[in-house]
Amino acid sequence: MTAPMTESPPAVEQEGAAPPLPWDLAESGAALPPSARPGRSLHGGPRLLRRLAEGQEDRPYELFRLRPLGPLIGAEITGVDLEEPLSARVREELHRALLEWKVLFFRDQWISHDQHLAFALNWGELEQQRVTLTGADAGVARYVKDAAHAGFENAWHVDMTGRPRPAMGFVLRLLKGPRAAGDTLFADAAAAYDNLPETVREQLDGLRAVHDLTATMGPFVPAEQVARIRERFPPVVHPVVRTHPETGRRTLFVNSVFTDRVVDMEPERGERLLQYLFRELQAPEYQVRFSWTAGAVAFWDNRAVQHYAVNDYFPAPRVTERVAIAGDLPY
Ligand SMILES: [Fe+2]
Structure with missing residues (x-):
């Protein structure tokens, strides 16, 4: 959408001497030279791709093979059979790998529901996944797309x-899926934060956003049902930037599906900020793209990454099963 011409100066110029922040330029961007417009070349040149937390050293893995799928995020593990209970040492080393690579992939794992649950239980209590009005047990949830x-x-x-x-x-x-389609992309939300201009990172300090399970359900679910779901799962407030409880990394913690609005910010300006942050999260340098094969498993640290399931296979069938591990309060 092109910015409407108005007689008023852009809001950003009314705020005194501080230089405009990138998201404030969104509406007035068209008036700027291309090099200064948001989303153009603000990030010309290499991005900072810091895989490990501060002070963490890069040590080899001794109990399995780990093949990086890129310099920053995502690694494929071989030499671990998820049918078998994990020894404490393997569990510890996998946990280190998860923190260091944020998402781990395994292939050819023909596991039962019990084995799937047993693997996840190595990382804590399980979480109920379905958005139901009646409640459901934590366990293996099956997702059928066709x-x-x-x-x-x-x-x-x-x-x-x-x-x-x-x-x-x-x-x-993945139980069943199309050949060479239906990939999943994961993005490192700490890298996205690291690469924000310092002025922006300062602005985000202490900012909070409302997350609403039903935020983007509107076009797909009848309004009455949305209202009932919203009543059962009322919106919550999370920090815009969360601190990973184990690595201490700061990660961008707003997302385009569930984040409704920024608290304590005028709605339109908050929306521009969100759009800006969503865009910043999408740099390919922060991503890994995983091509599924039947029996493949992805284990991701939901505190560290965002993800995107490419739907380039519809109406072909794709069946997955998923277990959720309970989390803690973001801060
Ligand atoms: Fe998801």
Whole structure:
């Protein structure tokens, strides 16, 4: 949409001497030279790709093979059989790998529900996943996509941020899927934060946002049902930037599916800020793209990444099963 010409100066110029912040330029951007417009070349040149937390040293893994899928995020593990209980040492080393690579992939894991649950239980209590009005047990949730059930996960998001304590992680397995389609992308939300201009990072300090499970349900779910779900799962407030409880990394914690608005900010300006942050999260340098094969498993740290399920296979069938591990209160 082009910015309407008005007789008033852009809001940003009314705020005194401080230089305009990138998201404030969104509406007035058209008047600027291309090099100064948001989303153009603000990030010309290499981005900072810091994989490890401050003070963390890069040590080899001794109990399995880990093949990085890029310099920053995502690694494929071989030499671990998820059918078997994990020894304490393997569990510890996998945990270190999860913190260091944010999402781990395993192939050819023909596991039962019990084995799927047992693997996830190595990381804590399980979480109920379905948004139901009656409540359901925590366990293995099956997701079937086909001509009758289209997937809506093809937007960048963090799962369950509409809850006070979003899940710590997920273990997702593909049972059946299309060949060379239906990939999942994961993005490192700490890298996205690291690369924000310092002026922006300062502005985000202490900012909070409302997350609403029903925020983007509108077009797909009848209004009455949305209202009932909203009553059962009322909106929650999370920091715009969260601190990873184990690595101490600061990560951008707003997402395009569940984040409704920024608290304590005039709605339109808050929306421009969110749009800006969503855009910043999408740099390919922060991403890994995983091509699924039947029996493959992805185990991601939901406190560290965002993800996007590419829906380029509809109406072909795709069946996955997922277990959620309970999380803590973001701060
Ligand atoms: Fe998701």
